[in-house]
Amino acid sequence: MTSHAPTTQRAAQKQESKNRLLRVASRTLRKLGSTKLSINDVSAQAGLTHGAFYAHFKNKKDLLRQAFHAAFDHRDTWLATASAPTPKQRKAQLIANYLTPEHRDHPENGCAFAACAHDIAKAGAEEKSAFETELKTSLARVEELLSEAKLGAKSREKSENEKAEAINLISTCVGAILLSRAVEDPHFSQSILTAARDISGAPNKGK
Amino acid sequence: MTSHAPTTQRAAQKQESKNRLLRVASRTLRKLGSTKLSINDVSAQAGLTHGAFYAHFKNKKDLLRQAFHAAFDHRDTWLATASAPTPKQRKAQLIANYLTPEHRDHPENGCAFAACAHDIAKAGAEEKSAFETELKTSLARVEELLSEAKLGAKSREKSENEKAEAINLISTCVGAILLSRAVEDPHFSQSILTAARDISGAPNKGK
DNA sequence: AGTTTCATATGATAATTATCATATGAAATA
DNA sequence: TATTTCATATGATAATTATCATATGAAACT
Numbered sequence: 001m002t003s004h005a006p007t008t009q010r011a012a013q014k015q016e017s018k019n020r021l022l023r024v025a026s027r028t029l030r031k032l033g034s035t036k037l038s039i040n041d042v043s044a045q046a047g048l049t050h051g052a053f054y055a056h057f058k059n060k061k062d063l064l065r066q067a068f069h070a071a072f073d074h075r076d077t078w079l080a081t082a083s084a085p086t087p088k089q090r091k092a093q094l095i096a097n098y099l100t101p102e103h104r105d106h107p108e109n110g111c112a113f114a115a116c117a118h119d120i121a122k123a124g125a126e127e128k129s130a131f132e133t134e135l136k137t138s139l140a141r142v143e144e145l146l147s148e149a150k151l152g153a154k155s156r157e158k159s160e161n162e163k164a165e166a167i168n169l170i171s172t173c174v175g176a177i178l179l180s181r182a183v184e185d186p187h188f189s190q191s192i193l194t195a196a197r198d199i200s201g202a203p204n205k206g207k
Numbered sequence: 208m209t210s211h212a213p214t215t216q217r218a219a220q221k222q223e224s225k226n227r228l229l230r231v232a233s234r235t236l237r238k239l240g241s242t243k244l245s246i247n248d249v250s251a252q253a254g255l256t257h258g259a260f261y262a263h264f265k266n267k268k269d270l271l272r273q274a275f276h277a278a279f280d281h282r283d284t285w286l287a288t289a290s291a292p293t294p295k296q297r298k299a300q301l302i303a304n305y306l307t308p309e310h311r312d313h314p315e316n317g318c319a320f321a322a323c324a325h326d327i328a329k330a331g332a333e334e335k336s337a338f339e340t341e342l343k344t345s346l347a348r349v350e351e352l353l354s355e356a357k358l359g360a361k362s363r364e365k366s367e368n369e370k371a372e373a374i375n376l377i378s379t380c381v382g383a384i385l386l387s388r389a390v391e392d393p394h395f396s397q398s399i400l401t402a403a404r405d406i407s408g409a410p411n412k413g414k
Numbered sequence: 415a416g417t418t419t420c421a422t423a424t425g426a427t428a429a430t431t432a433t434c435a436t437a438t439g440a441a442a443t444a
Numbered sequence: 445t446a447t448t449t450c451a452t453a454t455g456a457t458a459a460t461t462a463t464c465a466t467a468t469g470a471a472a473c474t
Contacts, residue, residue: 008471008472009471009472013421013471014420014421014422017421017422031329032329033242033325033329035240035242035243036242036329038460038461038462039461039462039463040460040461040462048421048422048423049422049423049424050423050461050462050463051422051423051424051425051463051464051465051466052421052422052423053462053463054462054463054464055420055421055422056421059462059463060461060462060463107328113386113389115325116389117325117385117386117388117389118240118324118325118326118385118389119325120389121314121385121388121389122238122239122240122243125391128389128390128391129391131389131390131391132389132390132391132392132395135386135389135390136395163398163402164398164401164402164405164406165402165406167383167386167398167399167402167403168379168383168402168403168406170382170386171379171382171383171386171399171402171403172375172378172379172382173382174381174382174385174386175377175378175379175380175381175382175383175385176374176375176378176382178324178325178328178381178382178385179320179324179342179377179378179381181324181328182320182323182324182325182327182328182335182338182339182342183335183338183339183342184332184335184336184338184339185339188339188343191370191371191374192374192378194371195370195371195372195374195375195378196374196375196378198371199371199372199375215441215442216441216442220441220451221450221451221452224451224452245430245431245432246431246432246433247430247431247432255451255452255453256452256453256454257431257432257433257453258433258434258435258436258452258453258454258455259451259452259453260432260433261432261433261434262450262451262452263451266432266433267431267432267433
């Protein structure tokens with residue numbers, strides 16, 4: 001039996017409660033940040049009282065750790081949108097599907113790098129290591145999508161270039177979405193999103 | 208007489224106290240964020256008690272507003288580092304002088320866009336408007352540095368391109384510095400900074 | 415059925431924090 | 445010098461919050 005297939009009814013109920021707590025926490029973490037995430041609120045939104053919380057998590061830090069991990073629920077969906085035949089096209093797809101108004105307006109469902117980088121930067125080594133692991137995972141996936149195909153053993157230098165390209169892609173996406181969320185004028189906000197999409201694949205756009 | 212030249216000794220002393228409060232708050236805001244900035248701590252670090260605080264600021268929100276504005280103290284210094292003859296070189300300078308280990312390790316002296324975007328995104332319309340104003344100011348300065356010279360009236364399309372280029376420059380810088388602060392491994396962190404610098408001016412680096 | 419287990423609830427505690435009312439003592443002014 | 449002003453300090457209050465001790469009631473097991 002796996003941890004996802006509890007035997008008794010009570011265990012199943014407990015697992016569901018924990019799942020609800022984690023889902024609420026993962027969304028609240030991205031929307032409000034770790035400091036404004038309150039165990040009272042999360043528990044209440046999950047349909048529990050604050051006392052029940054400690055039957056599921058050791059403490060707030062424990063919750064935050066698991067909630068952060070759960071916050072990568074939509075990474076695969078995003079990566080799957082990059083389905084075009086060429087690397088350049090796939091890069092443009094990744095950027096275009098990241099820098100959307102929906103993503104900007106709903107951080108609770110969005111990228112955990114953008115939502116949590118600031119929090120994690122102020123946290124401890126454990127949190128940074130967890131962030132690093134997730135970031136490396138995403139980078140590896142993006143690098144694949146930016147590479148021509150199963151690249152042979154010859155192109156070592158090119159792979160280095162692709163590494164930097166993948167990092168820059170994520171840096172630009174994270175920076176742009178954060179800036180777009182921090183301004184008031186919707187048109188200006190949109191122009192921040194659009195700027196990255198415009199330059200994405202083609203440095204000399206129309207020509 | 209300006210607001211910086213108080214007449215009486217008491218007024219001067221009060222101004223100095225407010226300056227200390229603002230300086231401490233501006234640094235704390237960038238280092239810890241608005242939520243973890245406590246009026247007690249800021250007042251104490253400025254050599255005052257918490258009670259004295261309210262003789263200088265209406266409330267915490269008022270302090271945060273002024274502290275955010277004060278957090279752009281080093282913008283001119285940064286922009287002045289872009290002194291090379293060509294736009295491409297100046298772009299590379301801006302990026303290289305932003306994405307440094309010192310900047311990464313000392314957010315309290317660094318870019319307020321990177322330090323506060325996350326906070327402001329969760330704040331109200333007033334805060335977003337203030338952020339927007341500062342961002343537009345920086346963008347205008349960067350656009351100048353990225354343009355060939357006093358561009359004549361002819362190049363309208365080019366100016367649009369430069370607008371997007373300036374936005375992307377700041378997006379990438381903000382994203383990269385935030386990511387570099389959120390990972391544990393110093394080498395990996397460095398590679399995040401370096402990636403943007405490498406690609407900065409020259410898409411085909413060494414060739 | 416009787417007993418045990420345990421998921422959740424209730425209630426309490428301690429810490430932090432923003433804010434304000436009032437006190438104090440020194441500078442400004444008459 | 446006497447009086448007023450006011451920059452700062454002291455002390456109090458109310459709200460929020462993390463955490464834990466204990467209670468409860470239903471499921472699980474004998």
